Amino acid sequence: MVEFVGTSMDVTEQWKARAELEKAFEEIKQRTEAARRSERELRDVVNTVPAHVWSTSPDGQVDFVNDRWLKFTGLGLDEAFGWKWEAVLHPDDRASVVADWHTAVKNGQAMESEARVRRADGEYCWWFIRNVPLRNETGKLVRWYGTAIDIEDRKRAEQALRKSEERWRSVFENSAIGVALTDLNGRFLATNHVYQTIVGYTEEELRALYFLDVTHEDYREANWALITELLEGKRGQFQIEKKYLRKDGSSIWVRNSVSLVPGTERVPRFIMALAEDITQRKRAEEALRRSEGYLAEAQKLTHTGSWAAQVAQTENVYWSNVYWSKEMYRIFGLDPDSTPPSSMAFARLLHPEDAPYHTPVVEQAIRDRTDFENDYRVLLPNGATKYIHVVGHPVVNASGDVVELVGTAMDVTEQHEARAALQTAFEQIKADETELRRMTDAIASYICVLRPDGTALYANQTVLDYLGLTLEDVQREDLSARIFHPEDLERLLEERHEALARGKPFEIEQRELGKDGKYRWFLVRYNPLRDDQGHIIRWYATGTDIDDRKRAEERMRNENLALREQIDQAFMFEEIVGASPALQTVLSSIVKVAPTDSTVLITGETGTGKELIARAIHKHSHRSGQAFISVNCASIPTSLIASELFGHEKGAFTGAVQRRQGRFELAHSGTIFLDEVGELPAETQIALLRVLQERQFERVGGNRVLPTDVRIIAATNRDLTAAIAAGTFRADLFYRLNVFPIEVPPLRKRKEDIPMLVEYFVKRYAEKAGKHICKIDNNTLELCQSYAWPGNIRELQNIVERSVILCGGDTFWIEEAWLAPVQPPRQGLAGPLPDTLQNQEKEIIEAALAESKGKVAGPEGAAVKLGIPRSTLDSKIKQLNIRKHKFIA
Incomplete structure (x- = not known):
């Protein structure tokens, strides 16, 4: 390496920005840590809440559950989130809960439901579930929170209550005894079927009654006193044996257990009565009391043994003797100082042929709780045999169980020997009877032999030949139904039975x-x-053919009925016509008095129809099927009136060549009508009074008292009270006759009936004359209604008949001159008839005599024209001092 090359940049601003960023991140970190601590704290709080808690996103996806929820269900978080929680719901509840949750999520409304949720151990418990939405300040739904509490105890309590109510209802409805619930006043609230059967009322009928309504009056006061103590808290419950009054009026014994049932918030206090029918027990107790009395007397008189046996309450019927009287030991040949034999030892005393049959009889009596009787033989130690007749009675406790048997045992050896001798005699009688049957078969009469109950034992050959039956057919129970006429069967069976x-x-x-x-x-x-x-051992029946006689009687009866109908039609030629209040009063009196047998006194003027009223009373009485005898007392001579009413014996007076029945005998069982009773002479009044008082009389010239059953109806146009004052009529007879007075109004007091009467008489006489009259002249009706009619309906009838004869067209009219106005009679009767009425009556009779040229009887006589009997007209002529001879042409 020979050289380094590079660049330099001023990053002061970046360092400042980084420092600020780091500071911001540190702040965020701190805030995040605080939020996490707050969330942990919140979770810790939620996990300590005594409820199952969860939350969901707005779409319903579960994103949080508390530890209690996880611990209860045994699920992990991954199994609870989303919709996986459905798995813990009971299959029967799952669909409804999920549907409710979907509806709540969709609507954003809170949801509540009850469902069974599976626990970690697989058992289900009831939860009450509630989901509520959370919304931000803008109202947007941002979250759902849910809680659930365990309601298993409540559900179990509800189920227990429901089962309890079902058990109570089942006990109430299916109880073997009657159950009745009443309010505190005793009014029925509810009853079961057994109670309804006991009292004979339906539940609806009982709801309208109080318990005192079905309690016999002898027990009401005591029963209500116990109820009062119950309501006052003086007693918790009580029992009473009393009588119920059933709906049909009969009484029944019951045992009531009564208690007061405390109320609840929803149900007030009520009274519950358990009713048990103890009628049979009461009868058994009464029978036992009588039996004990009879038993004590019987032991004194007949040396009959008595016994008692205790019945064990086991599945198999078992009893053991606990008491034997001395007579029992003597009968069975045992030492009286020993204890009663056991049931097994007793069975060994019985004859081997009888032992298997006696035990079942006793067992059946115990099961059925009924008395029993049986006969068996006993083998004595000395080898002798005795015949025993035993009677037993079961004693029942309050629960209805048989706890004891009591009874008697009688030595009937002598009776058995006598019965054997009697059987031998009966066999001999039977042989003699066979011989007798051979004899009766040869007799042409109808002969039957019957048992005491009336069933046939034997019928001779004459009977069999007529019926076309064999002896076996005659002996059948349905013989009566086979041979008797169907119309007679019920009557014959009842009469013969009685x-x-x-x-x-x-x-x-x-x-x-x-x-x-x-x-x-x-x-x-x-x-x-x-x-x-x-004692009756046989009935002998002999029959006589009376068919020809019965048919002759039937023909005669039919002829009599036809004759009676003709007689009724002949006498009942008029009807009561009218609707006026005065007439309706009379008709009302007829309806009231007709069904009785009371004596009736009919008063009214001549021609008002008093006999018609009497016949109407008879027709509506129970005597209507018997005779109605009418007697006009004014038309019969004084010397003959007693003979006419009561009859006479042969030789009673000159001309009495044979015995003759009087009107009272002819009216026996029927009605006698005494018209113009005020005209009876004094001696006849006395005889009539005897009939009314004693219901008996004697024929003229006889000394035999004859009873009579007859209803008396009397009539008069006289003022009998004035006659009593004048001394011509007996007061005691008047009071006997005047039991039920009926006053028939005169026609002038019932003018509204005149149009109906005119129409009725016009129709009758037009038909009789063969004329067609369809109209009645209005002036004629006005004339009729303005006329006083002194002769009443009879005068109206005669004038209508006369006018019908004279009418030539279809319109009815009356000659005005025939109805000349007269001075109206005074109201009331001052004497036999007012003077003005007597004068009018005399003028009418004289006019009729003049028209008939002095003839009284016959088709052209005055009696026919006036429409009254000849005897009545003769009486009136004599009474009004009319000299009929001056009218003879």
């Missing part, structure tokens, strides 16, 4: 099916055969 139960001879008419397929009527007479003790 008659057989009475045990007395009886007879029944029945239709039986012959082999020709036709039914015939038979009269069957039943007679019982009894043994020496009076």
Whole structure:
């Protein structure tokens, strides 16, 4: 090397810049170290937080988890970052949590969820997860922070609560006893099916009731007193045995266990009652009490042994004798000072053929909790055999388990020997019976032999030939259904069952099916055969063919029905027409009194239709199917009225050549109508009073008292109170008749009915006359409504009939002169009839007599023209002192 060459540069500025740079780097280093220390400190803080913490970038990528998170999941950082954390979620929760996280990242909204997260040991625990966004001062999302806390205990508590509620609901619904919940006032809140079955109500019906509503009245006060103590804290719970009243009205024994259930924030306190049906136990206890009383008396009188056995509560039925009476030891031939034999030792006492059958009987009784009876033989030490009849009863504890058997054992050896002798006798009777059957087969009558319950044992050949059946067919249980007419079957079975139960001879008419397929009527007479003790052992039935007689009776019945219908039509030729308030009052009274048997007194003027009202009462009564007998007391001579009403014996008076029934006998079971009852003479009033008071009478000339079942309806146009004051009518008879008074209004007091009545009578008489009348003259209607009608409906009827005869066209009219205005009668009845009304009535009758030329009866007579019976007209002529002879042409 021979030379150095180079350059020189001024680097002062560079050195200054480097120094400043180094200073800046040192500051950055210091700040970085401080930040790192702060980050470490923050991490340390985050790692000490009792929660699982993480953070993510704005797009949801995990870039930090705390140590608690790593330690819980057992993952490394590389396994937690990004989206790898999904692996620790339970497969059933993963999809929903990831979807929620994606939605939160997209919307920038906070997210909360619950999910199961896998621990490091592979088990899953419940977390409550929350992610919240972090935004800068401009509102831009720069980071996500997440936390999770362990809620496993809470979830387990919730699950336990849910299971507890499910168990409670299952117990409530499926409990073998009734459960009822009520509020503090006793109103039902909820009940299970068993409780509803016990009381017979549905749950909806019970919600409207209180527990006292289903409690028997004998227990309500005591029950409520216990509830009060329960609510006041004086007792924690109580039990009571009481009776419930079921919906159907029956009662049932229950055992109630009642307690107060504390409330919660959401549920107030309530009362819970457990109800157990103990009816069977109560009945068993009552039966046991009776049984013990009977048992004590029986041991005194019959030397019957008593016993008791304890029942073990094991899987297999087992019992052991704990008590034998002295009589038991004597019956079984054992030492009375020894202890009762064990069940095995007792079995060895039984006859080898009976032992296998007795034990199952007792076991079945224990399982079914039922009484039992059995018969077996016992082999005594001396080699003798005894026949024993045993009766047992299971005793049940409060839990329903059989804990004891009690019963009696009776030595029935003598009875058995007597039964054997009786069997021998029966066999002889059976042989005699066979011979008797041969004899009865040869008889042409219909003969059957029946068991005590009515089932057939034997039928003779005549019966078999008619029915076309064999003896085996007759002995079948369905014989009645096969031979009896279907319309008679139910009636016959019921009547025969009741008659057989009475045990007395009886007879029944029945239709039986012959082999020709036709039914015939038979009269069957039943007679019982009894043994020496009076017990029925057979029924003998003999039948008589009465078909011809029954058919003749049916024909006669049909003829009678037709005749009765004709009679009803003949008498019921009028109807009650009108709608006025006055008439409606009468009809209302008819409806009320008709179903009763009360005596009715009908008052009203002549011609108002009193008999029509009486017939309406009869038709609407339960006697409507029986006779309605009408008697006009004013038309019958005084000397004959008693004979007419009550009948007379042969020779009772001159002309009485034979016995004759009176109207009361003819009306038996029906109704008798006594028209113009105010005209009865004094002696007849006394006889009628006896009928009303004692329901009996005597025929004229007779001394035999005859009972009567008849309803009495009386009518009068007189003022009976005035007659009583005048001494012509008995006050006691009036009060007997006036049980239910009905006053029939006169036509002038029901003028609104006149148009209807006119139309009704016009139609009737137009049809009768063969005329076609379709209109009624308006002036005629006005005239009719302005007229006073002293003769009432009867006068209206006669005038309409007369006008129909005279009408020549299709329009109905009435001659104005026929309805000359008259002075209206005074209101009320001062005597038998007001003087003005008597004068009017006399003028009408005299006009009718003049028109008929003095004739009273016959088709052209005055009675027909006036529309009243001849007897009534005769009475009126006599009463008004009319001399009818002056009108004879």
